[in-house]
Amino acid sequence: MNNVIVIDYDMGNTDSILRAIEECGGNPVLSNKKSDLDDASHIILPGVGSFQKAMENINSLEIIDSLEEQIFTFKVPFLGICLGMQLMATQGAENGVTNGLNWINGNVVKFQQTEKKERIPHIGWNEIHLKEPNPLFEGIESGKDFYFVNSFHFECTDKSNELSKTPYCGEFVSAVNKDNLYGVQFHPEKSQKFGFKIIKNFLAL
Amino acid sequence: MLKLRIIPTLLYKNMTLVKGVGFDSWRRVGSVIQAIKVYNMRMVDELIFVDITATRENRKPDFELVDDFADECFMPLTVGGGVNDIEDVRRLLQVGADKVAINSSAITNPGLVKEAACEFGSQCVVISIDCKKNNGKYEVYSHSGTQPTGLDMVEHAVEMEISGAGEILLTSIELDGTMKGYDLEMIDQVVKAVNIPVIASGGAGNYEHMYELVSKTNVDALASASIYHFTEQTPLEAKLFLKKKGINVRL
Numbered sequence: 001m002n003n004v005i006v007i008d009y010d011m012g013n014t015d016s017i018l019r020a021i022e023e024c025g026g027n028p029v030l031s032n033k034k035s036d037l038d039d040a041s042h043i044i045l046p047g048v049g050s051f052q053k054a055m056e057n058i059n060s061l062e063i064i065d066s067l068e069e070q071i072f073t074f075k076v077p078f079l080g081i082c083l084g085m086q087l088m089a090t091q092g093a094e095n096g097v098t099n100g101l102n103w104i105n106g107n108v109v110k111f112q113q114t115e116k117k118e119r120i121p122h123i124g125w126n127e128i129h130l131k132e133p134n135p136l137f138e139g140i141e142s143g144k145d146f147y148f149v150n151s152f153h154f155e156c157t158d159k160s161n162e163l164s165k166t167p168y169c170g171e172f173v174s175a176v177n178k179d180n181l182y183g184v185q186f187h188p189e190k191s192q193k194f195g196f197k198i199i200k201n202f203l204a205l
Numbered sequence: 206m207l208k209l210r211i212i213p214t215l216l217y218k219n220m221t222l223v224k225g226v227g228f229d230s231w232r233r234v235g236s237v238i239q240a241i242k243v244y245n246m247r248m249v250d251e252l253i254f255v256d257i258t259a260t261r262e263n264r265k266p267d268f269e270l271v272d273d274f275a276d277e278c279f280m281p282l283t284v285g286g287g288v289n290d291i292e293d294v295r296r297l298l299q300v301g302a303d304k305v306a307i308n309s310s311a312i313t314n315p316g317l318v319k320e321a322a323c324e325f326g327s328q329c330v331v332i333s334i335d336c337k338k339n340n341g342k343y344e345v346y347s348h349s350g351t352q353p354t355g356l357d358m359v360e361h362a363v364e365m366e367i368s369g370a371g372e373i374l375l376t377s378i379e380l381d382g383t384m385k386g387y388d389l390e391m392i393d394q395v396v397k398a399v400n401i402p403v404i405a406s407g408g409a410g411n412y413e414h415m416y417e418l419v420s421k422t423n424v425d426a427l428a429s430a431s432i433y434h435f436t437e438q439t440p441l442e443a444k445l446f447l448k449k450k451g452i453n454v455r456l
Binding site: 012013019020023050053083094095116118122124125126127145147149150151167187189195196 | 206210251272275280281298300301303304323325326327371372400403423425426
């Protein structure tokens with residue numbers, strides 16, 4: 001039985017994620033305790049809210065060392081969702097510059113309109129274009145729509161960490177990958193059929 | 206390309222789904238959970254839930270009820286009705302809302318919008334604005350359309366955007382439930398004045414009404430209730446119709 005730890009740091013829609021993991025056959029545990037992290041088969045960092053507040057909360061829990069041990073030493077598969085993906089960056093620019101977890105080099109910056117009809121936040125269903133096949137997107141063709149709701153996006157320093165792109169305000173990185181670290185800017189837990197496929201693929205890693 | 210969203214609105218009193226005309230004459234139209242299950246199966250783009258009596262009865266949102274609804278919703282979910290303070294926003298997000306709609310409190314307590322946007326991010330703060338045309342100008346009404354506020358619609362919308370609102374849900378009180386078509390002028394004025402997404406609501410009676418609005422304004426989403434409760438029309442058919450007319454929707 002898998003043991004999916006969903007990090008509890010008071011940043012939003014954990015309930016939806018727990019429900020989606022259950023529906024996808026996983027065994028989710030909402031926790032911020034080191035003892036639980038030590039038994040994790042998979043780790044998910046959800047997140048809705050501001051980068052600065054999220055880092056403040058996660059720092060105050062004093063679990064970053066344990067997280068890094070699981071992820072880098074024991075290679076536990078990790079998935080950051082929405083803000084959870086953005087927190088893996090070096091820095092975020094929401095409410096002033098804040099240091100991120102710095103697991104994937106890059107910065108999180110605000111969308112800039114490229115045409116008047118583009119509205120910010122970017123809310124709704126938009127397609128993803130895969131740069132190359134990846135186990136997280138197994139069985140999902142490029143061009144499928146996922147649900148996004150965000151004002152900021154991740155700019156990767158190393159382009160090889162970019163997993164998919166989405167056309168909006170030009171084009172932005174909608175999924176990242178580096179070894180066992182994955183991040184998706186969209187909400188798989190709210191993206192119905194293909195979103196659930198992503199969660200199932202992650203649980204199979 | 207970002208798709209136009211077609212959103213069923215579910216208005217409820219306790220566990221019962223209701224729908225009125227002009228924010229009045231409420232009729233029972235079924236069970237909320239049943240409706241959610243159907244919409245789940247049909248993979249709708251998003252749902253909006255509004256507790257229509259919470260503010261008027263001066264009570265908090267029923268968090269347990271929303272929790273039950275949200276557990277069945279595998280699509281994005283906006284919840285409104287009775288949202289008074291930052292704790293209400295926090296609890297609603299915790300129990301599964303993706304976005305929280307604030308209406309009356311955004312007028313009586315504008316600081317709440319700023320506070321919610323700072324704490325949870327603009328993307329989950331939806332400002333719901335109900336309007337009626339008086340002497341050629343659109344005026345904002347609060348408390349489920351019962352109290353005139355003296356606020357000008359466009360000025361209020363712009364002020365909400367500045368305060369950190371991430372989206373506007375705009376409803377015509379007069380056309381709501383009539384199925385006579387949208388108030389194009391009302392929606393166009395707000396869409397042109399703000400840079401955040403606008404969800405239009407009130408008046409849709411057929412797919413042609415939807416196409417008319419989408420082809421004449423830059424609206425981002427269409428929310429409707431009566432058309433789905435009282436006719437055989439469905440969100441999926443609406444999208445098929447719009448797709449044929451060249452509108453980008455998710456199918």
